[in-house]
Amino acid sequence: MPIPSTFLPTRRAFLALAVVAMLTLTAPDTRAQTDPLPSWNDGAAKSRIIDFVQRVTRQGGPDFVPVEERIATFDNDGTLWTEQPMYVQAAFVEERAKELARTNPELANRQPFKALLNGDKAALAALGEQGIADLMIATHSGITTAEFEATVTDWLAKARHPRFDRPYTSLTYQPMVELLAYLRANGFKTFIVSGGGVEFMRPWTEKAYGIPPEQVVGSSGKTAYRLEGDRPVIEKLPTVEFVDDGPGKPLGINRFIGRRPVFAAGNSDGDLQMLQWTTLNTGPRFALIVHHTDAEREYAYDRQSHVGRLDKALDEAPTRGWLVVDMRSDWRTIYKP
Amino acid sequence: MPIPSTFLPTRRAFLALAVVAMLTLTAPDTRAQTDPLPSWNDGAAKSRIIDFVQRVTRQGGPDFVPVEERIATFDNDGTLWTEQPMYVQAAFVEERAKELARTNPELANRQPFKALLNGDKAALAALGEQGIADLMIATHSGITTAEFEATVTDWLAKARHPRFDRPYTSLTYQPMVELLAYLRANGFKTFIVSGGGVEFMRPWTEKAYGIPPEQVVGSSGKTAYRLEGDRPVIEKLPTVEFVDDGPGKPLGINRFIGRRPVFAAGNSDGDLQMLQWTTLNTGPRFALIVHHTDAEREYAYDRQSHVGRLDKALDEAPTRGWLVVDMRSDWRTIYKP
Structure with missing residues (x-):
């Protein structure tokens, strides 16, 4: 069937569209x-x-x-x-646990927080996995998900990598x-x-x-x-x-x-x-x-x-x-x- | 700056593109x-x-x-x-458990499978939550995720709703x-x-x-x-x-x-x-x-x-x-x- 001439502009528009669609599809x-x-x-x-x-x-x-x-x-x-x-999250746990211990004397006097505050790596190592678990619990629980998110965001905004200082x-x-x-x-x-x-x-x-x-x-x-x-x-x-x-x-x-x-x-x-x-x-x-x-x-x-x-x-x-x-x-x- | 006439076709093409882009963006x-x-x-x-x-x-x-x-x-x-x-998944559990019991005499002779095969609703109800848990375990575990997926797909292809028969x-x-x-x-x-x-x-x-x-x-x-x-x-x-x-x-x-x-x-x-x-x-x-x-x-x-x-x-x-x-x-x- 021949295409009536009145349809031609529409058909041209359609072809233009098709070309653009092809360009889009092949963009990557x-x-x-x-x-x-x-x-x-x-x-x-x-x-x-x-x-x-x-x-x-x-x-x-x-x-x-x-x-x-x-x-x-x-x-x-x-x-x-x-x-x-160290894993960035471990750096977060360390700094956050210190911060909690500083404002909470009860924590400051017991392990593993005491060793952490004193920079006593030997005592910390001696506490083994239980010590790490205690730090994780103190820094990752007992708060709401919204509070935890805010804590992470705040910490990342100010923390710096020890070697690259960024x-x-x-x-x-x-x-x-x-x-x-x-x-x-x-x-x-x-x-x-x-x-x-x-x-x-x-x-x-x-x-x-x-x-x-x-x-x-x-x-x-x-x-x-x-x-x-x-x-x-x-x-x-x-x-x-x-x-x-x-x-x-x-x-x-x-x-x-x-x-x-x-x-x-x-x-x-x-x-x-x-x-x-x-x-x-x-x-x-x-x-x-x-x-x-x-x-x-x-x-x-x-x-x-x-x-x-x-x-x-x-x-x-x-x-x-x-x-x-x-x-x-x-x-x-x-x-x- | 006046646009040199040699750029005009490109500019026209650009405008055509922009119009199409706008049409696409406003489509919803x-x-x-x-x-x-x-x-x-x-x-x-x-x-x-x-x-x-x-x-x-x-x-x-x-x-x-x-x-x-x-x-x-x-x-x-x-x-x-x-x-x-009943939940469709419950219908799946029921039919699948019957199927397993039919091909496994050891299952067929013990509860809750026996009650299920005999259509003994009272016995099934008497088994309570433990009965349901046993049926869930039998039909949802002890197989790989790929096998389970195939089972679900096969069942859905042949199962029919009891009232609407679809x-x-x-x-x-x-x-x-x-x-x-x-x-x-x-x-x-x-x-x-x-x-x-x-x-x-x-x-x-x-x-x-x-x-x-x-x-x-x-x-x-x-x-x-x-x-x-x-x-x-x-x-x-x-x-x-x-x-x-x-x-x-x-x-x-x-x-x-x-x-x-x-x-x-x-x-x-x-x-x-x-x-x-x-x-x-x-x-x-x-x-x-x-x-x-x-x-x-x-x-x-x-x-x-x-x-x-x-x-x-x-x-x-x-x-x-x-x-x-x-x-x-x-x-x-x-x-x-």
């Missing part, structure tokens, strides 16, 4: 060609990442993954930000922040899956990584709901509920996300099972390990480290085809300047 | 004017919902809520689909499916927050409601991770981990979502605390209760019902300003024809 690829990962040095690591993303997003290609299945999970400590010389939230890895954004631009939904406390991370992950609270999976304590007059509160209780580490990570992914990831990143044996759960599956899958090899710009550690020990996962990496990122040679920049 | 509002809730009768209930959505999405208006905070949580049983004469997934409420879509078109992220098992819901919620697995919060059992050769599996264990009902709902929202909702919908006292947690907060908030008043097209029940009892929440609704939806008069259609 266009952008990819202008280097989506500028803080990564050119080389095998960067190429493998880009190649994977291009394969799984190529409509009609053999490795195409539908958008709704593009789930990417990232460990936090040592994978997205610096975890040396706020902890400025010690996120620029190459990983770029990787998160690159995956999202290609339809991935990015999640944190961390051994850290979920309520310690949620106040700042959206700003730091573009990851909203509802996409943060972490360890948690039990909570209780009550109504104070007409004000509902959730109180943090002194009982561990879930430890999102090691074999706990696939369980956390199963419980919170309910889909197996297509892409996962970690840096220690605490991520081993998450990388297995992600890659030992059918279809295209990708896992990477951030290997801390840069003592000058950051830290160098792996098999012997107390924080972020990387041993079994490093052994499994070659067999499983996991990408081991060499921080010193693969990353042009570590932190945002 | 345009659609809203063509009735976003056709299965709702015109009246106060429908008007209140639309008025709220327009207020919180009006950029620069006094009630504007940023997109990232537009969290909406929905109960499932009795709020999004029919829960009478698949359970076709007994979702069309007005609520429209409401979910309307909220999403206005930038809301929609979640299910249900007392039902999270792994019972996830296999079908995306297709039924447009809600992906990672936005389903529910009750769960403990799980364990292991590697079988090179195949990682998650096994469902016979221990309850979390009950996402009553006061558990705000706790589930806090743990899984980490943000307080702006909009919540429920139908029973199991939703009371979720509605409180949502609305007793600063800023514009909305809660609705689906009141089952339509014995002809669905069911009529509230204060005395064993399944989906609505008593305290109905008492609180007027004081709290919660919208009580009268299914019989407010809904033009119940199910998709």
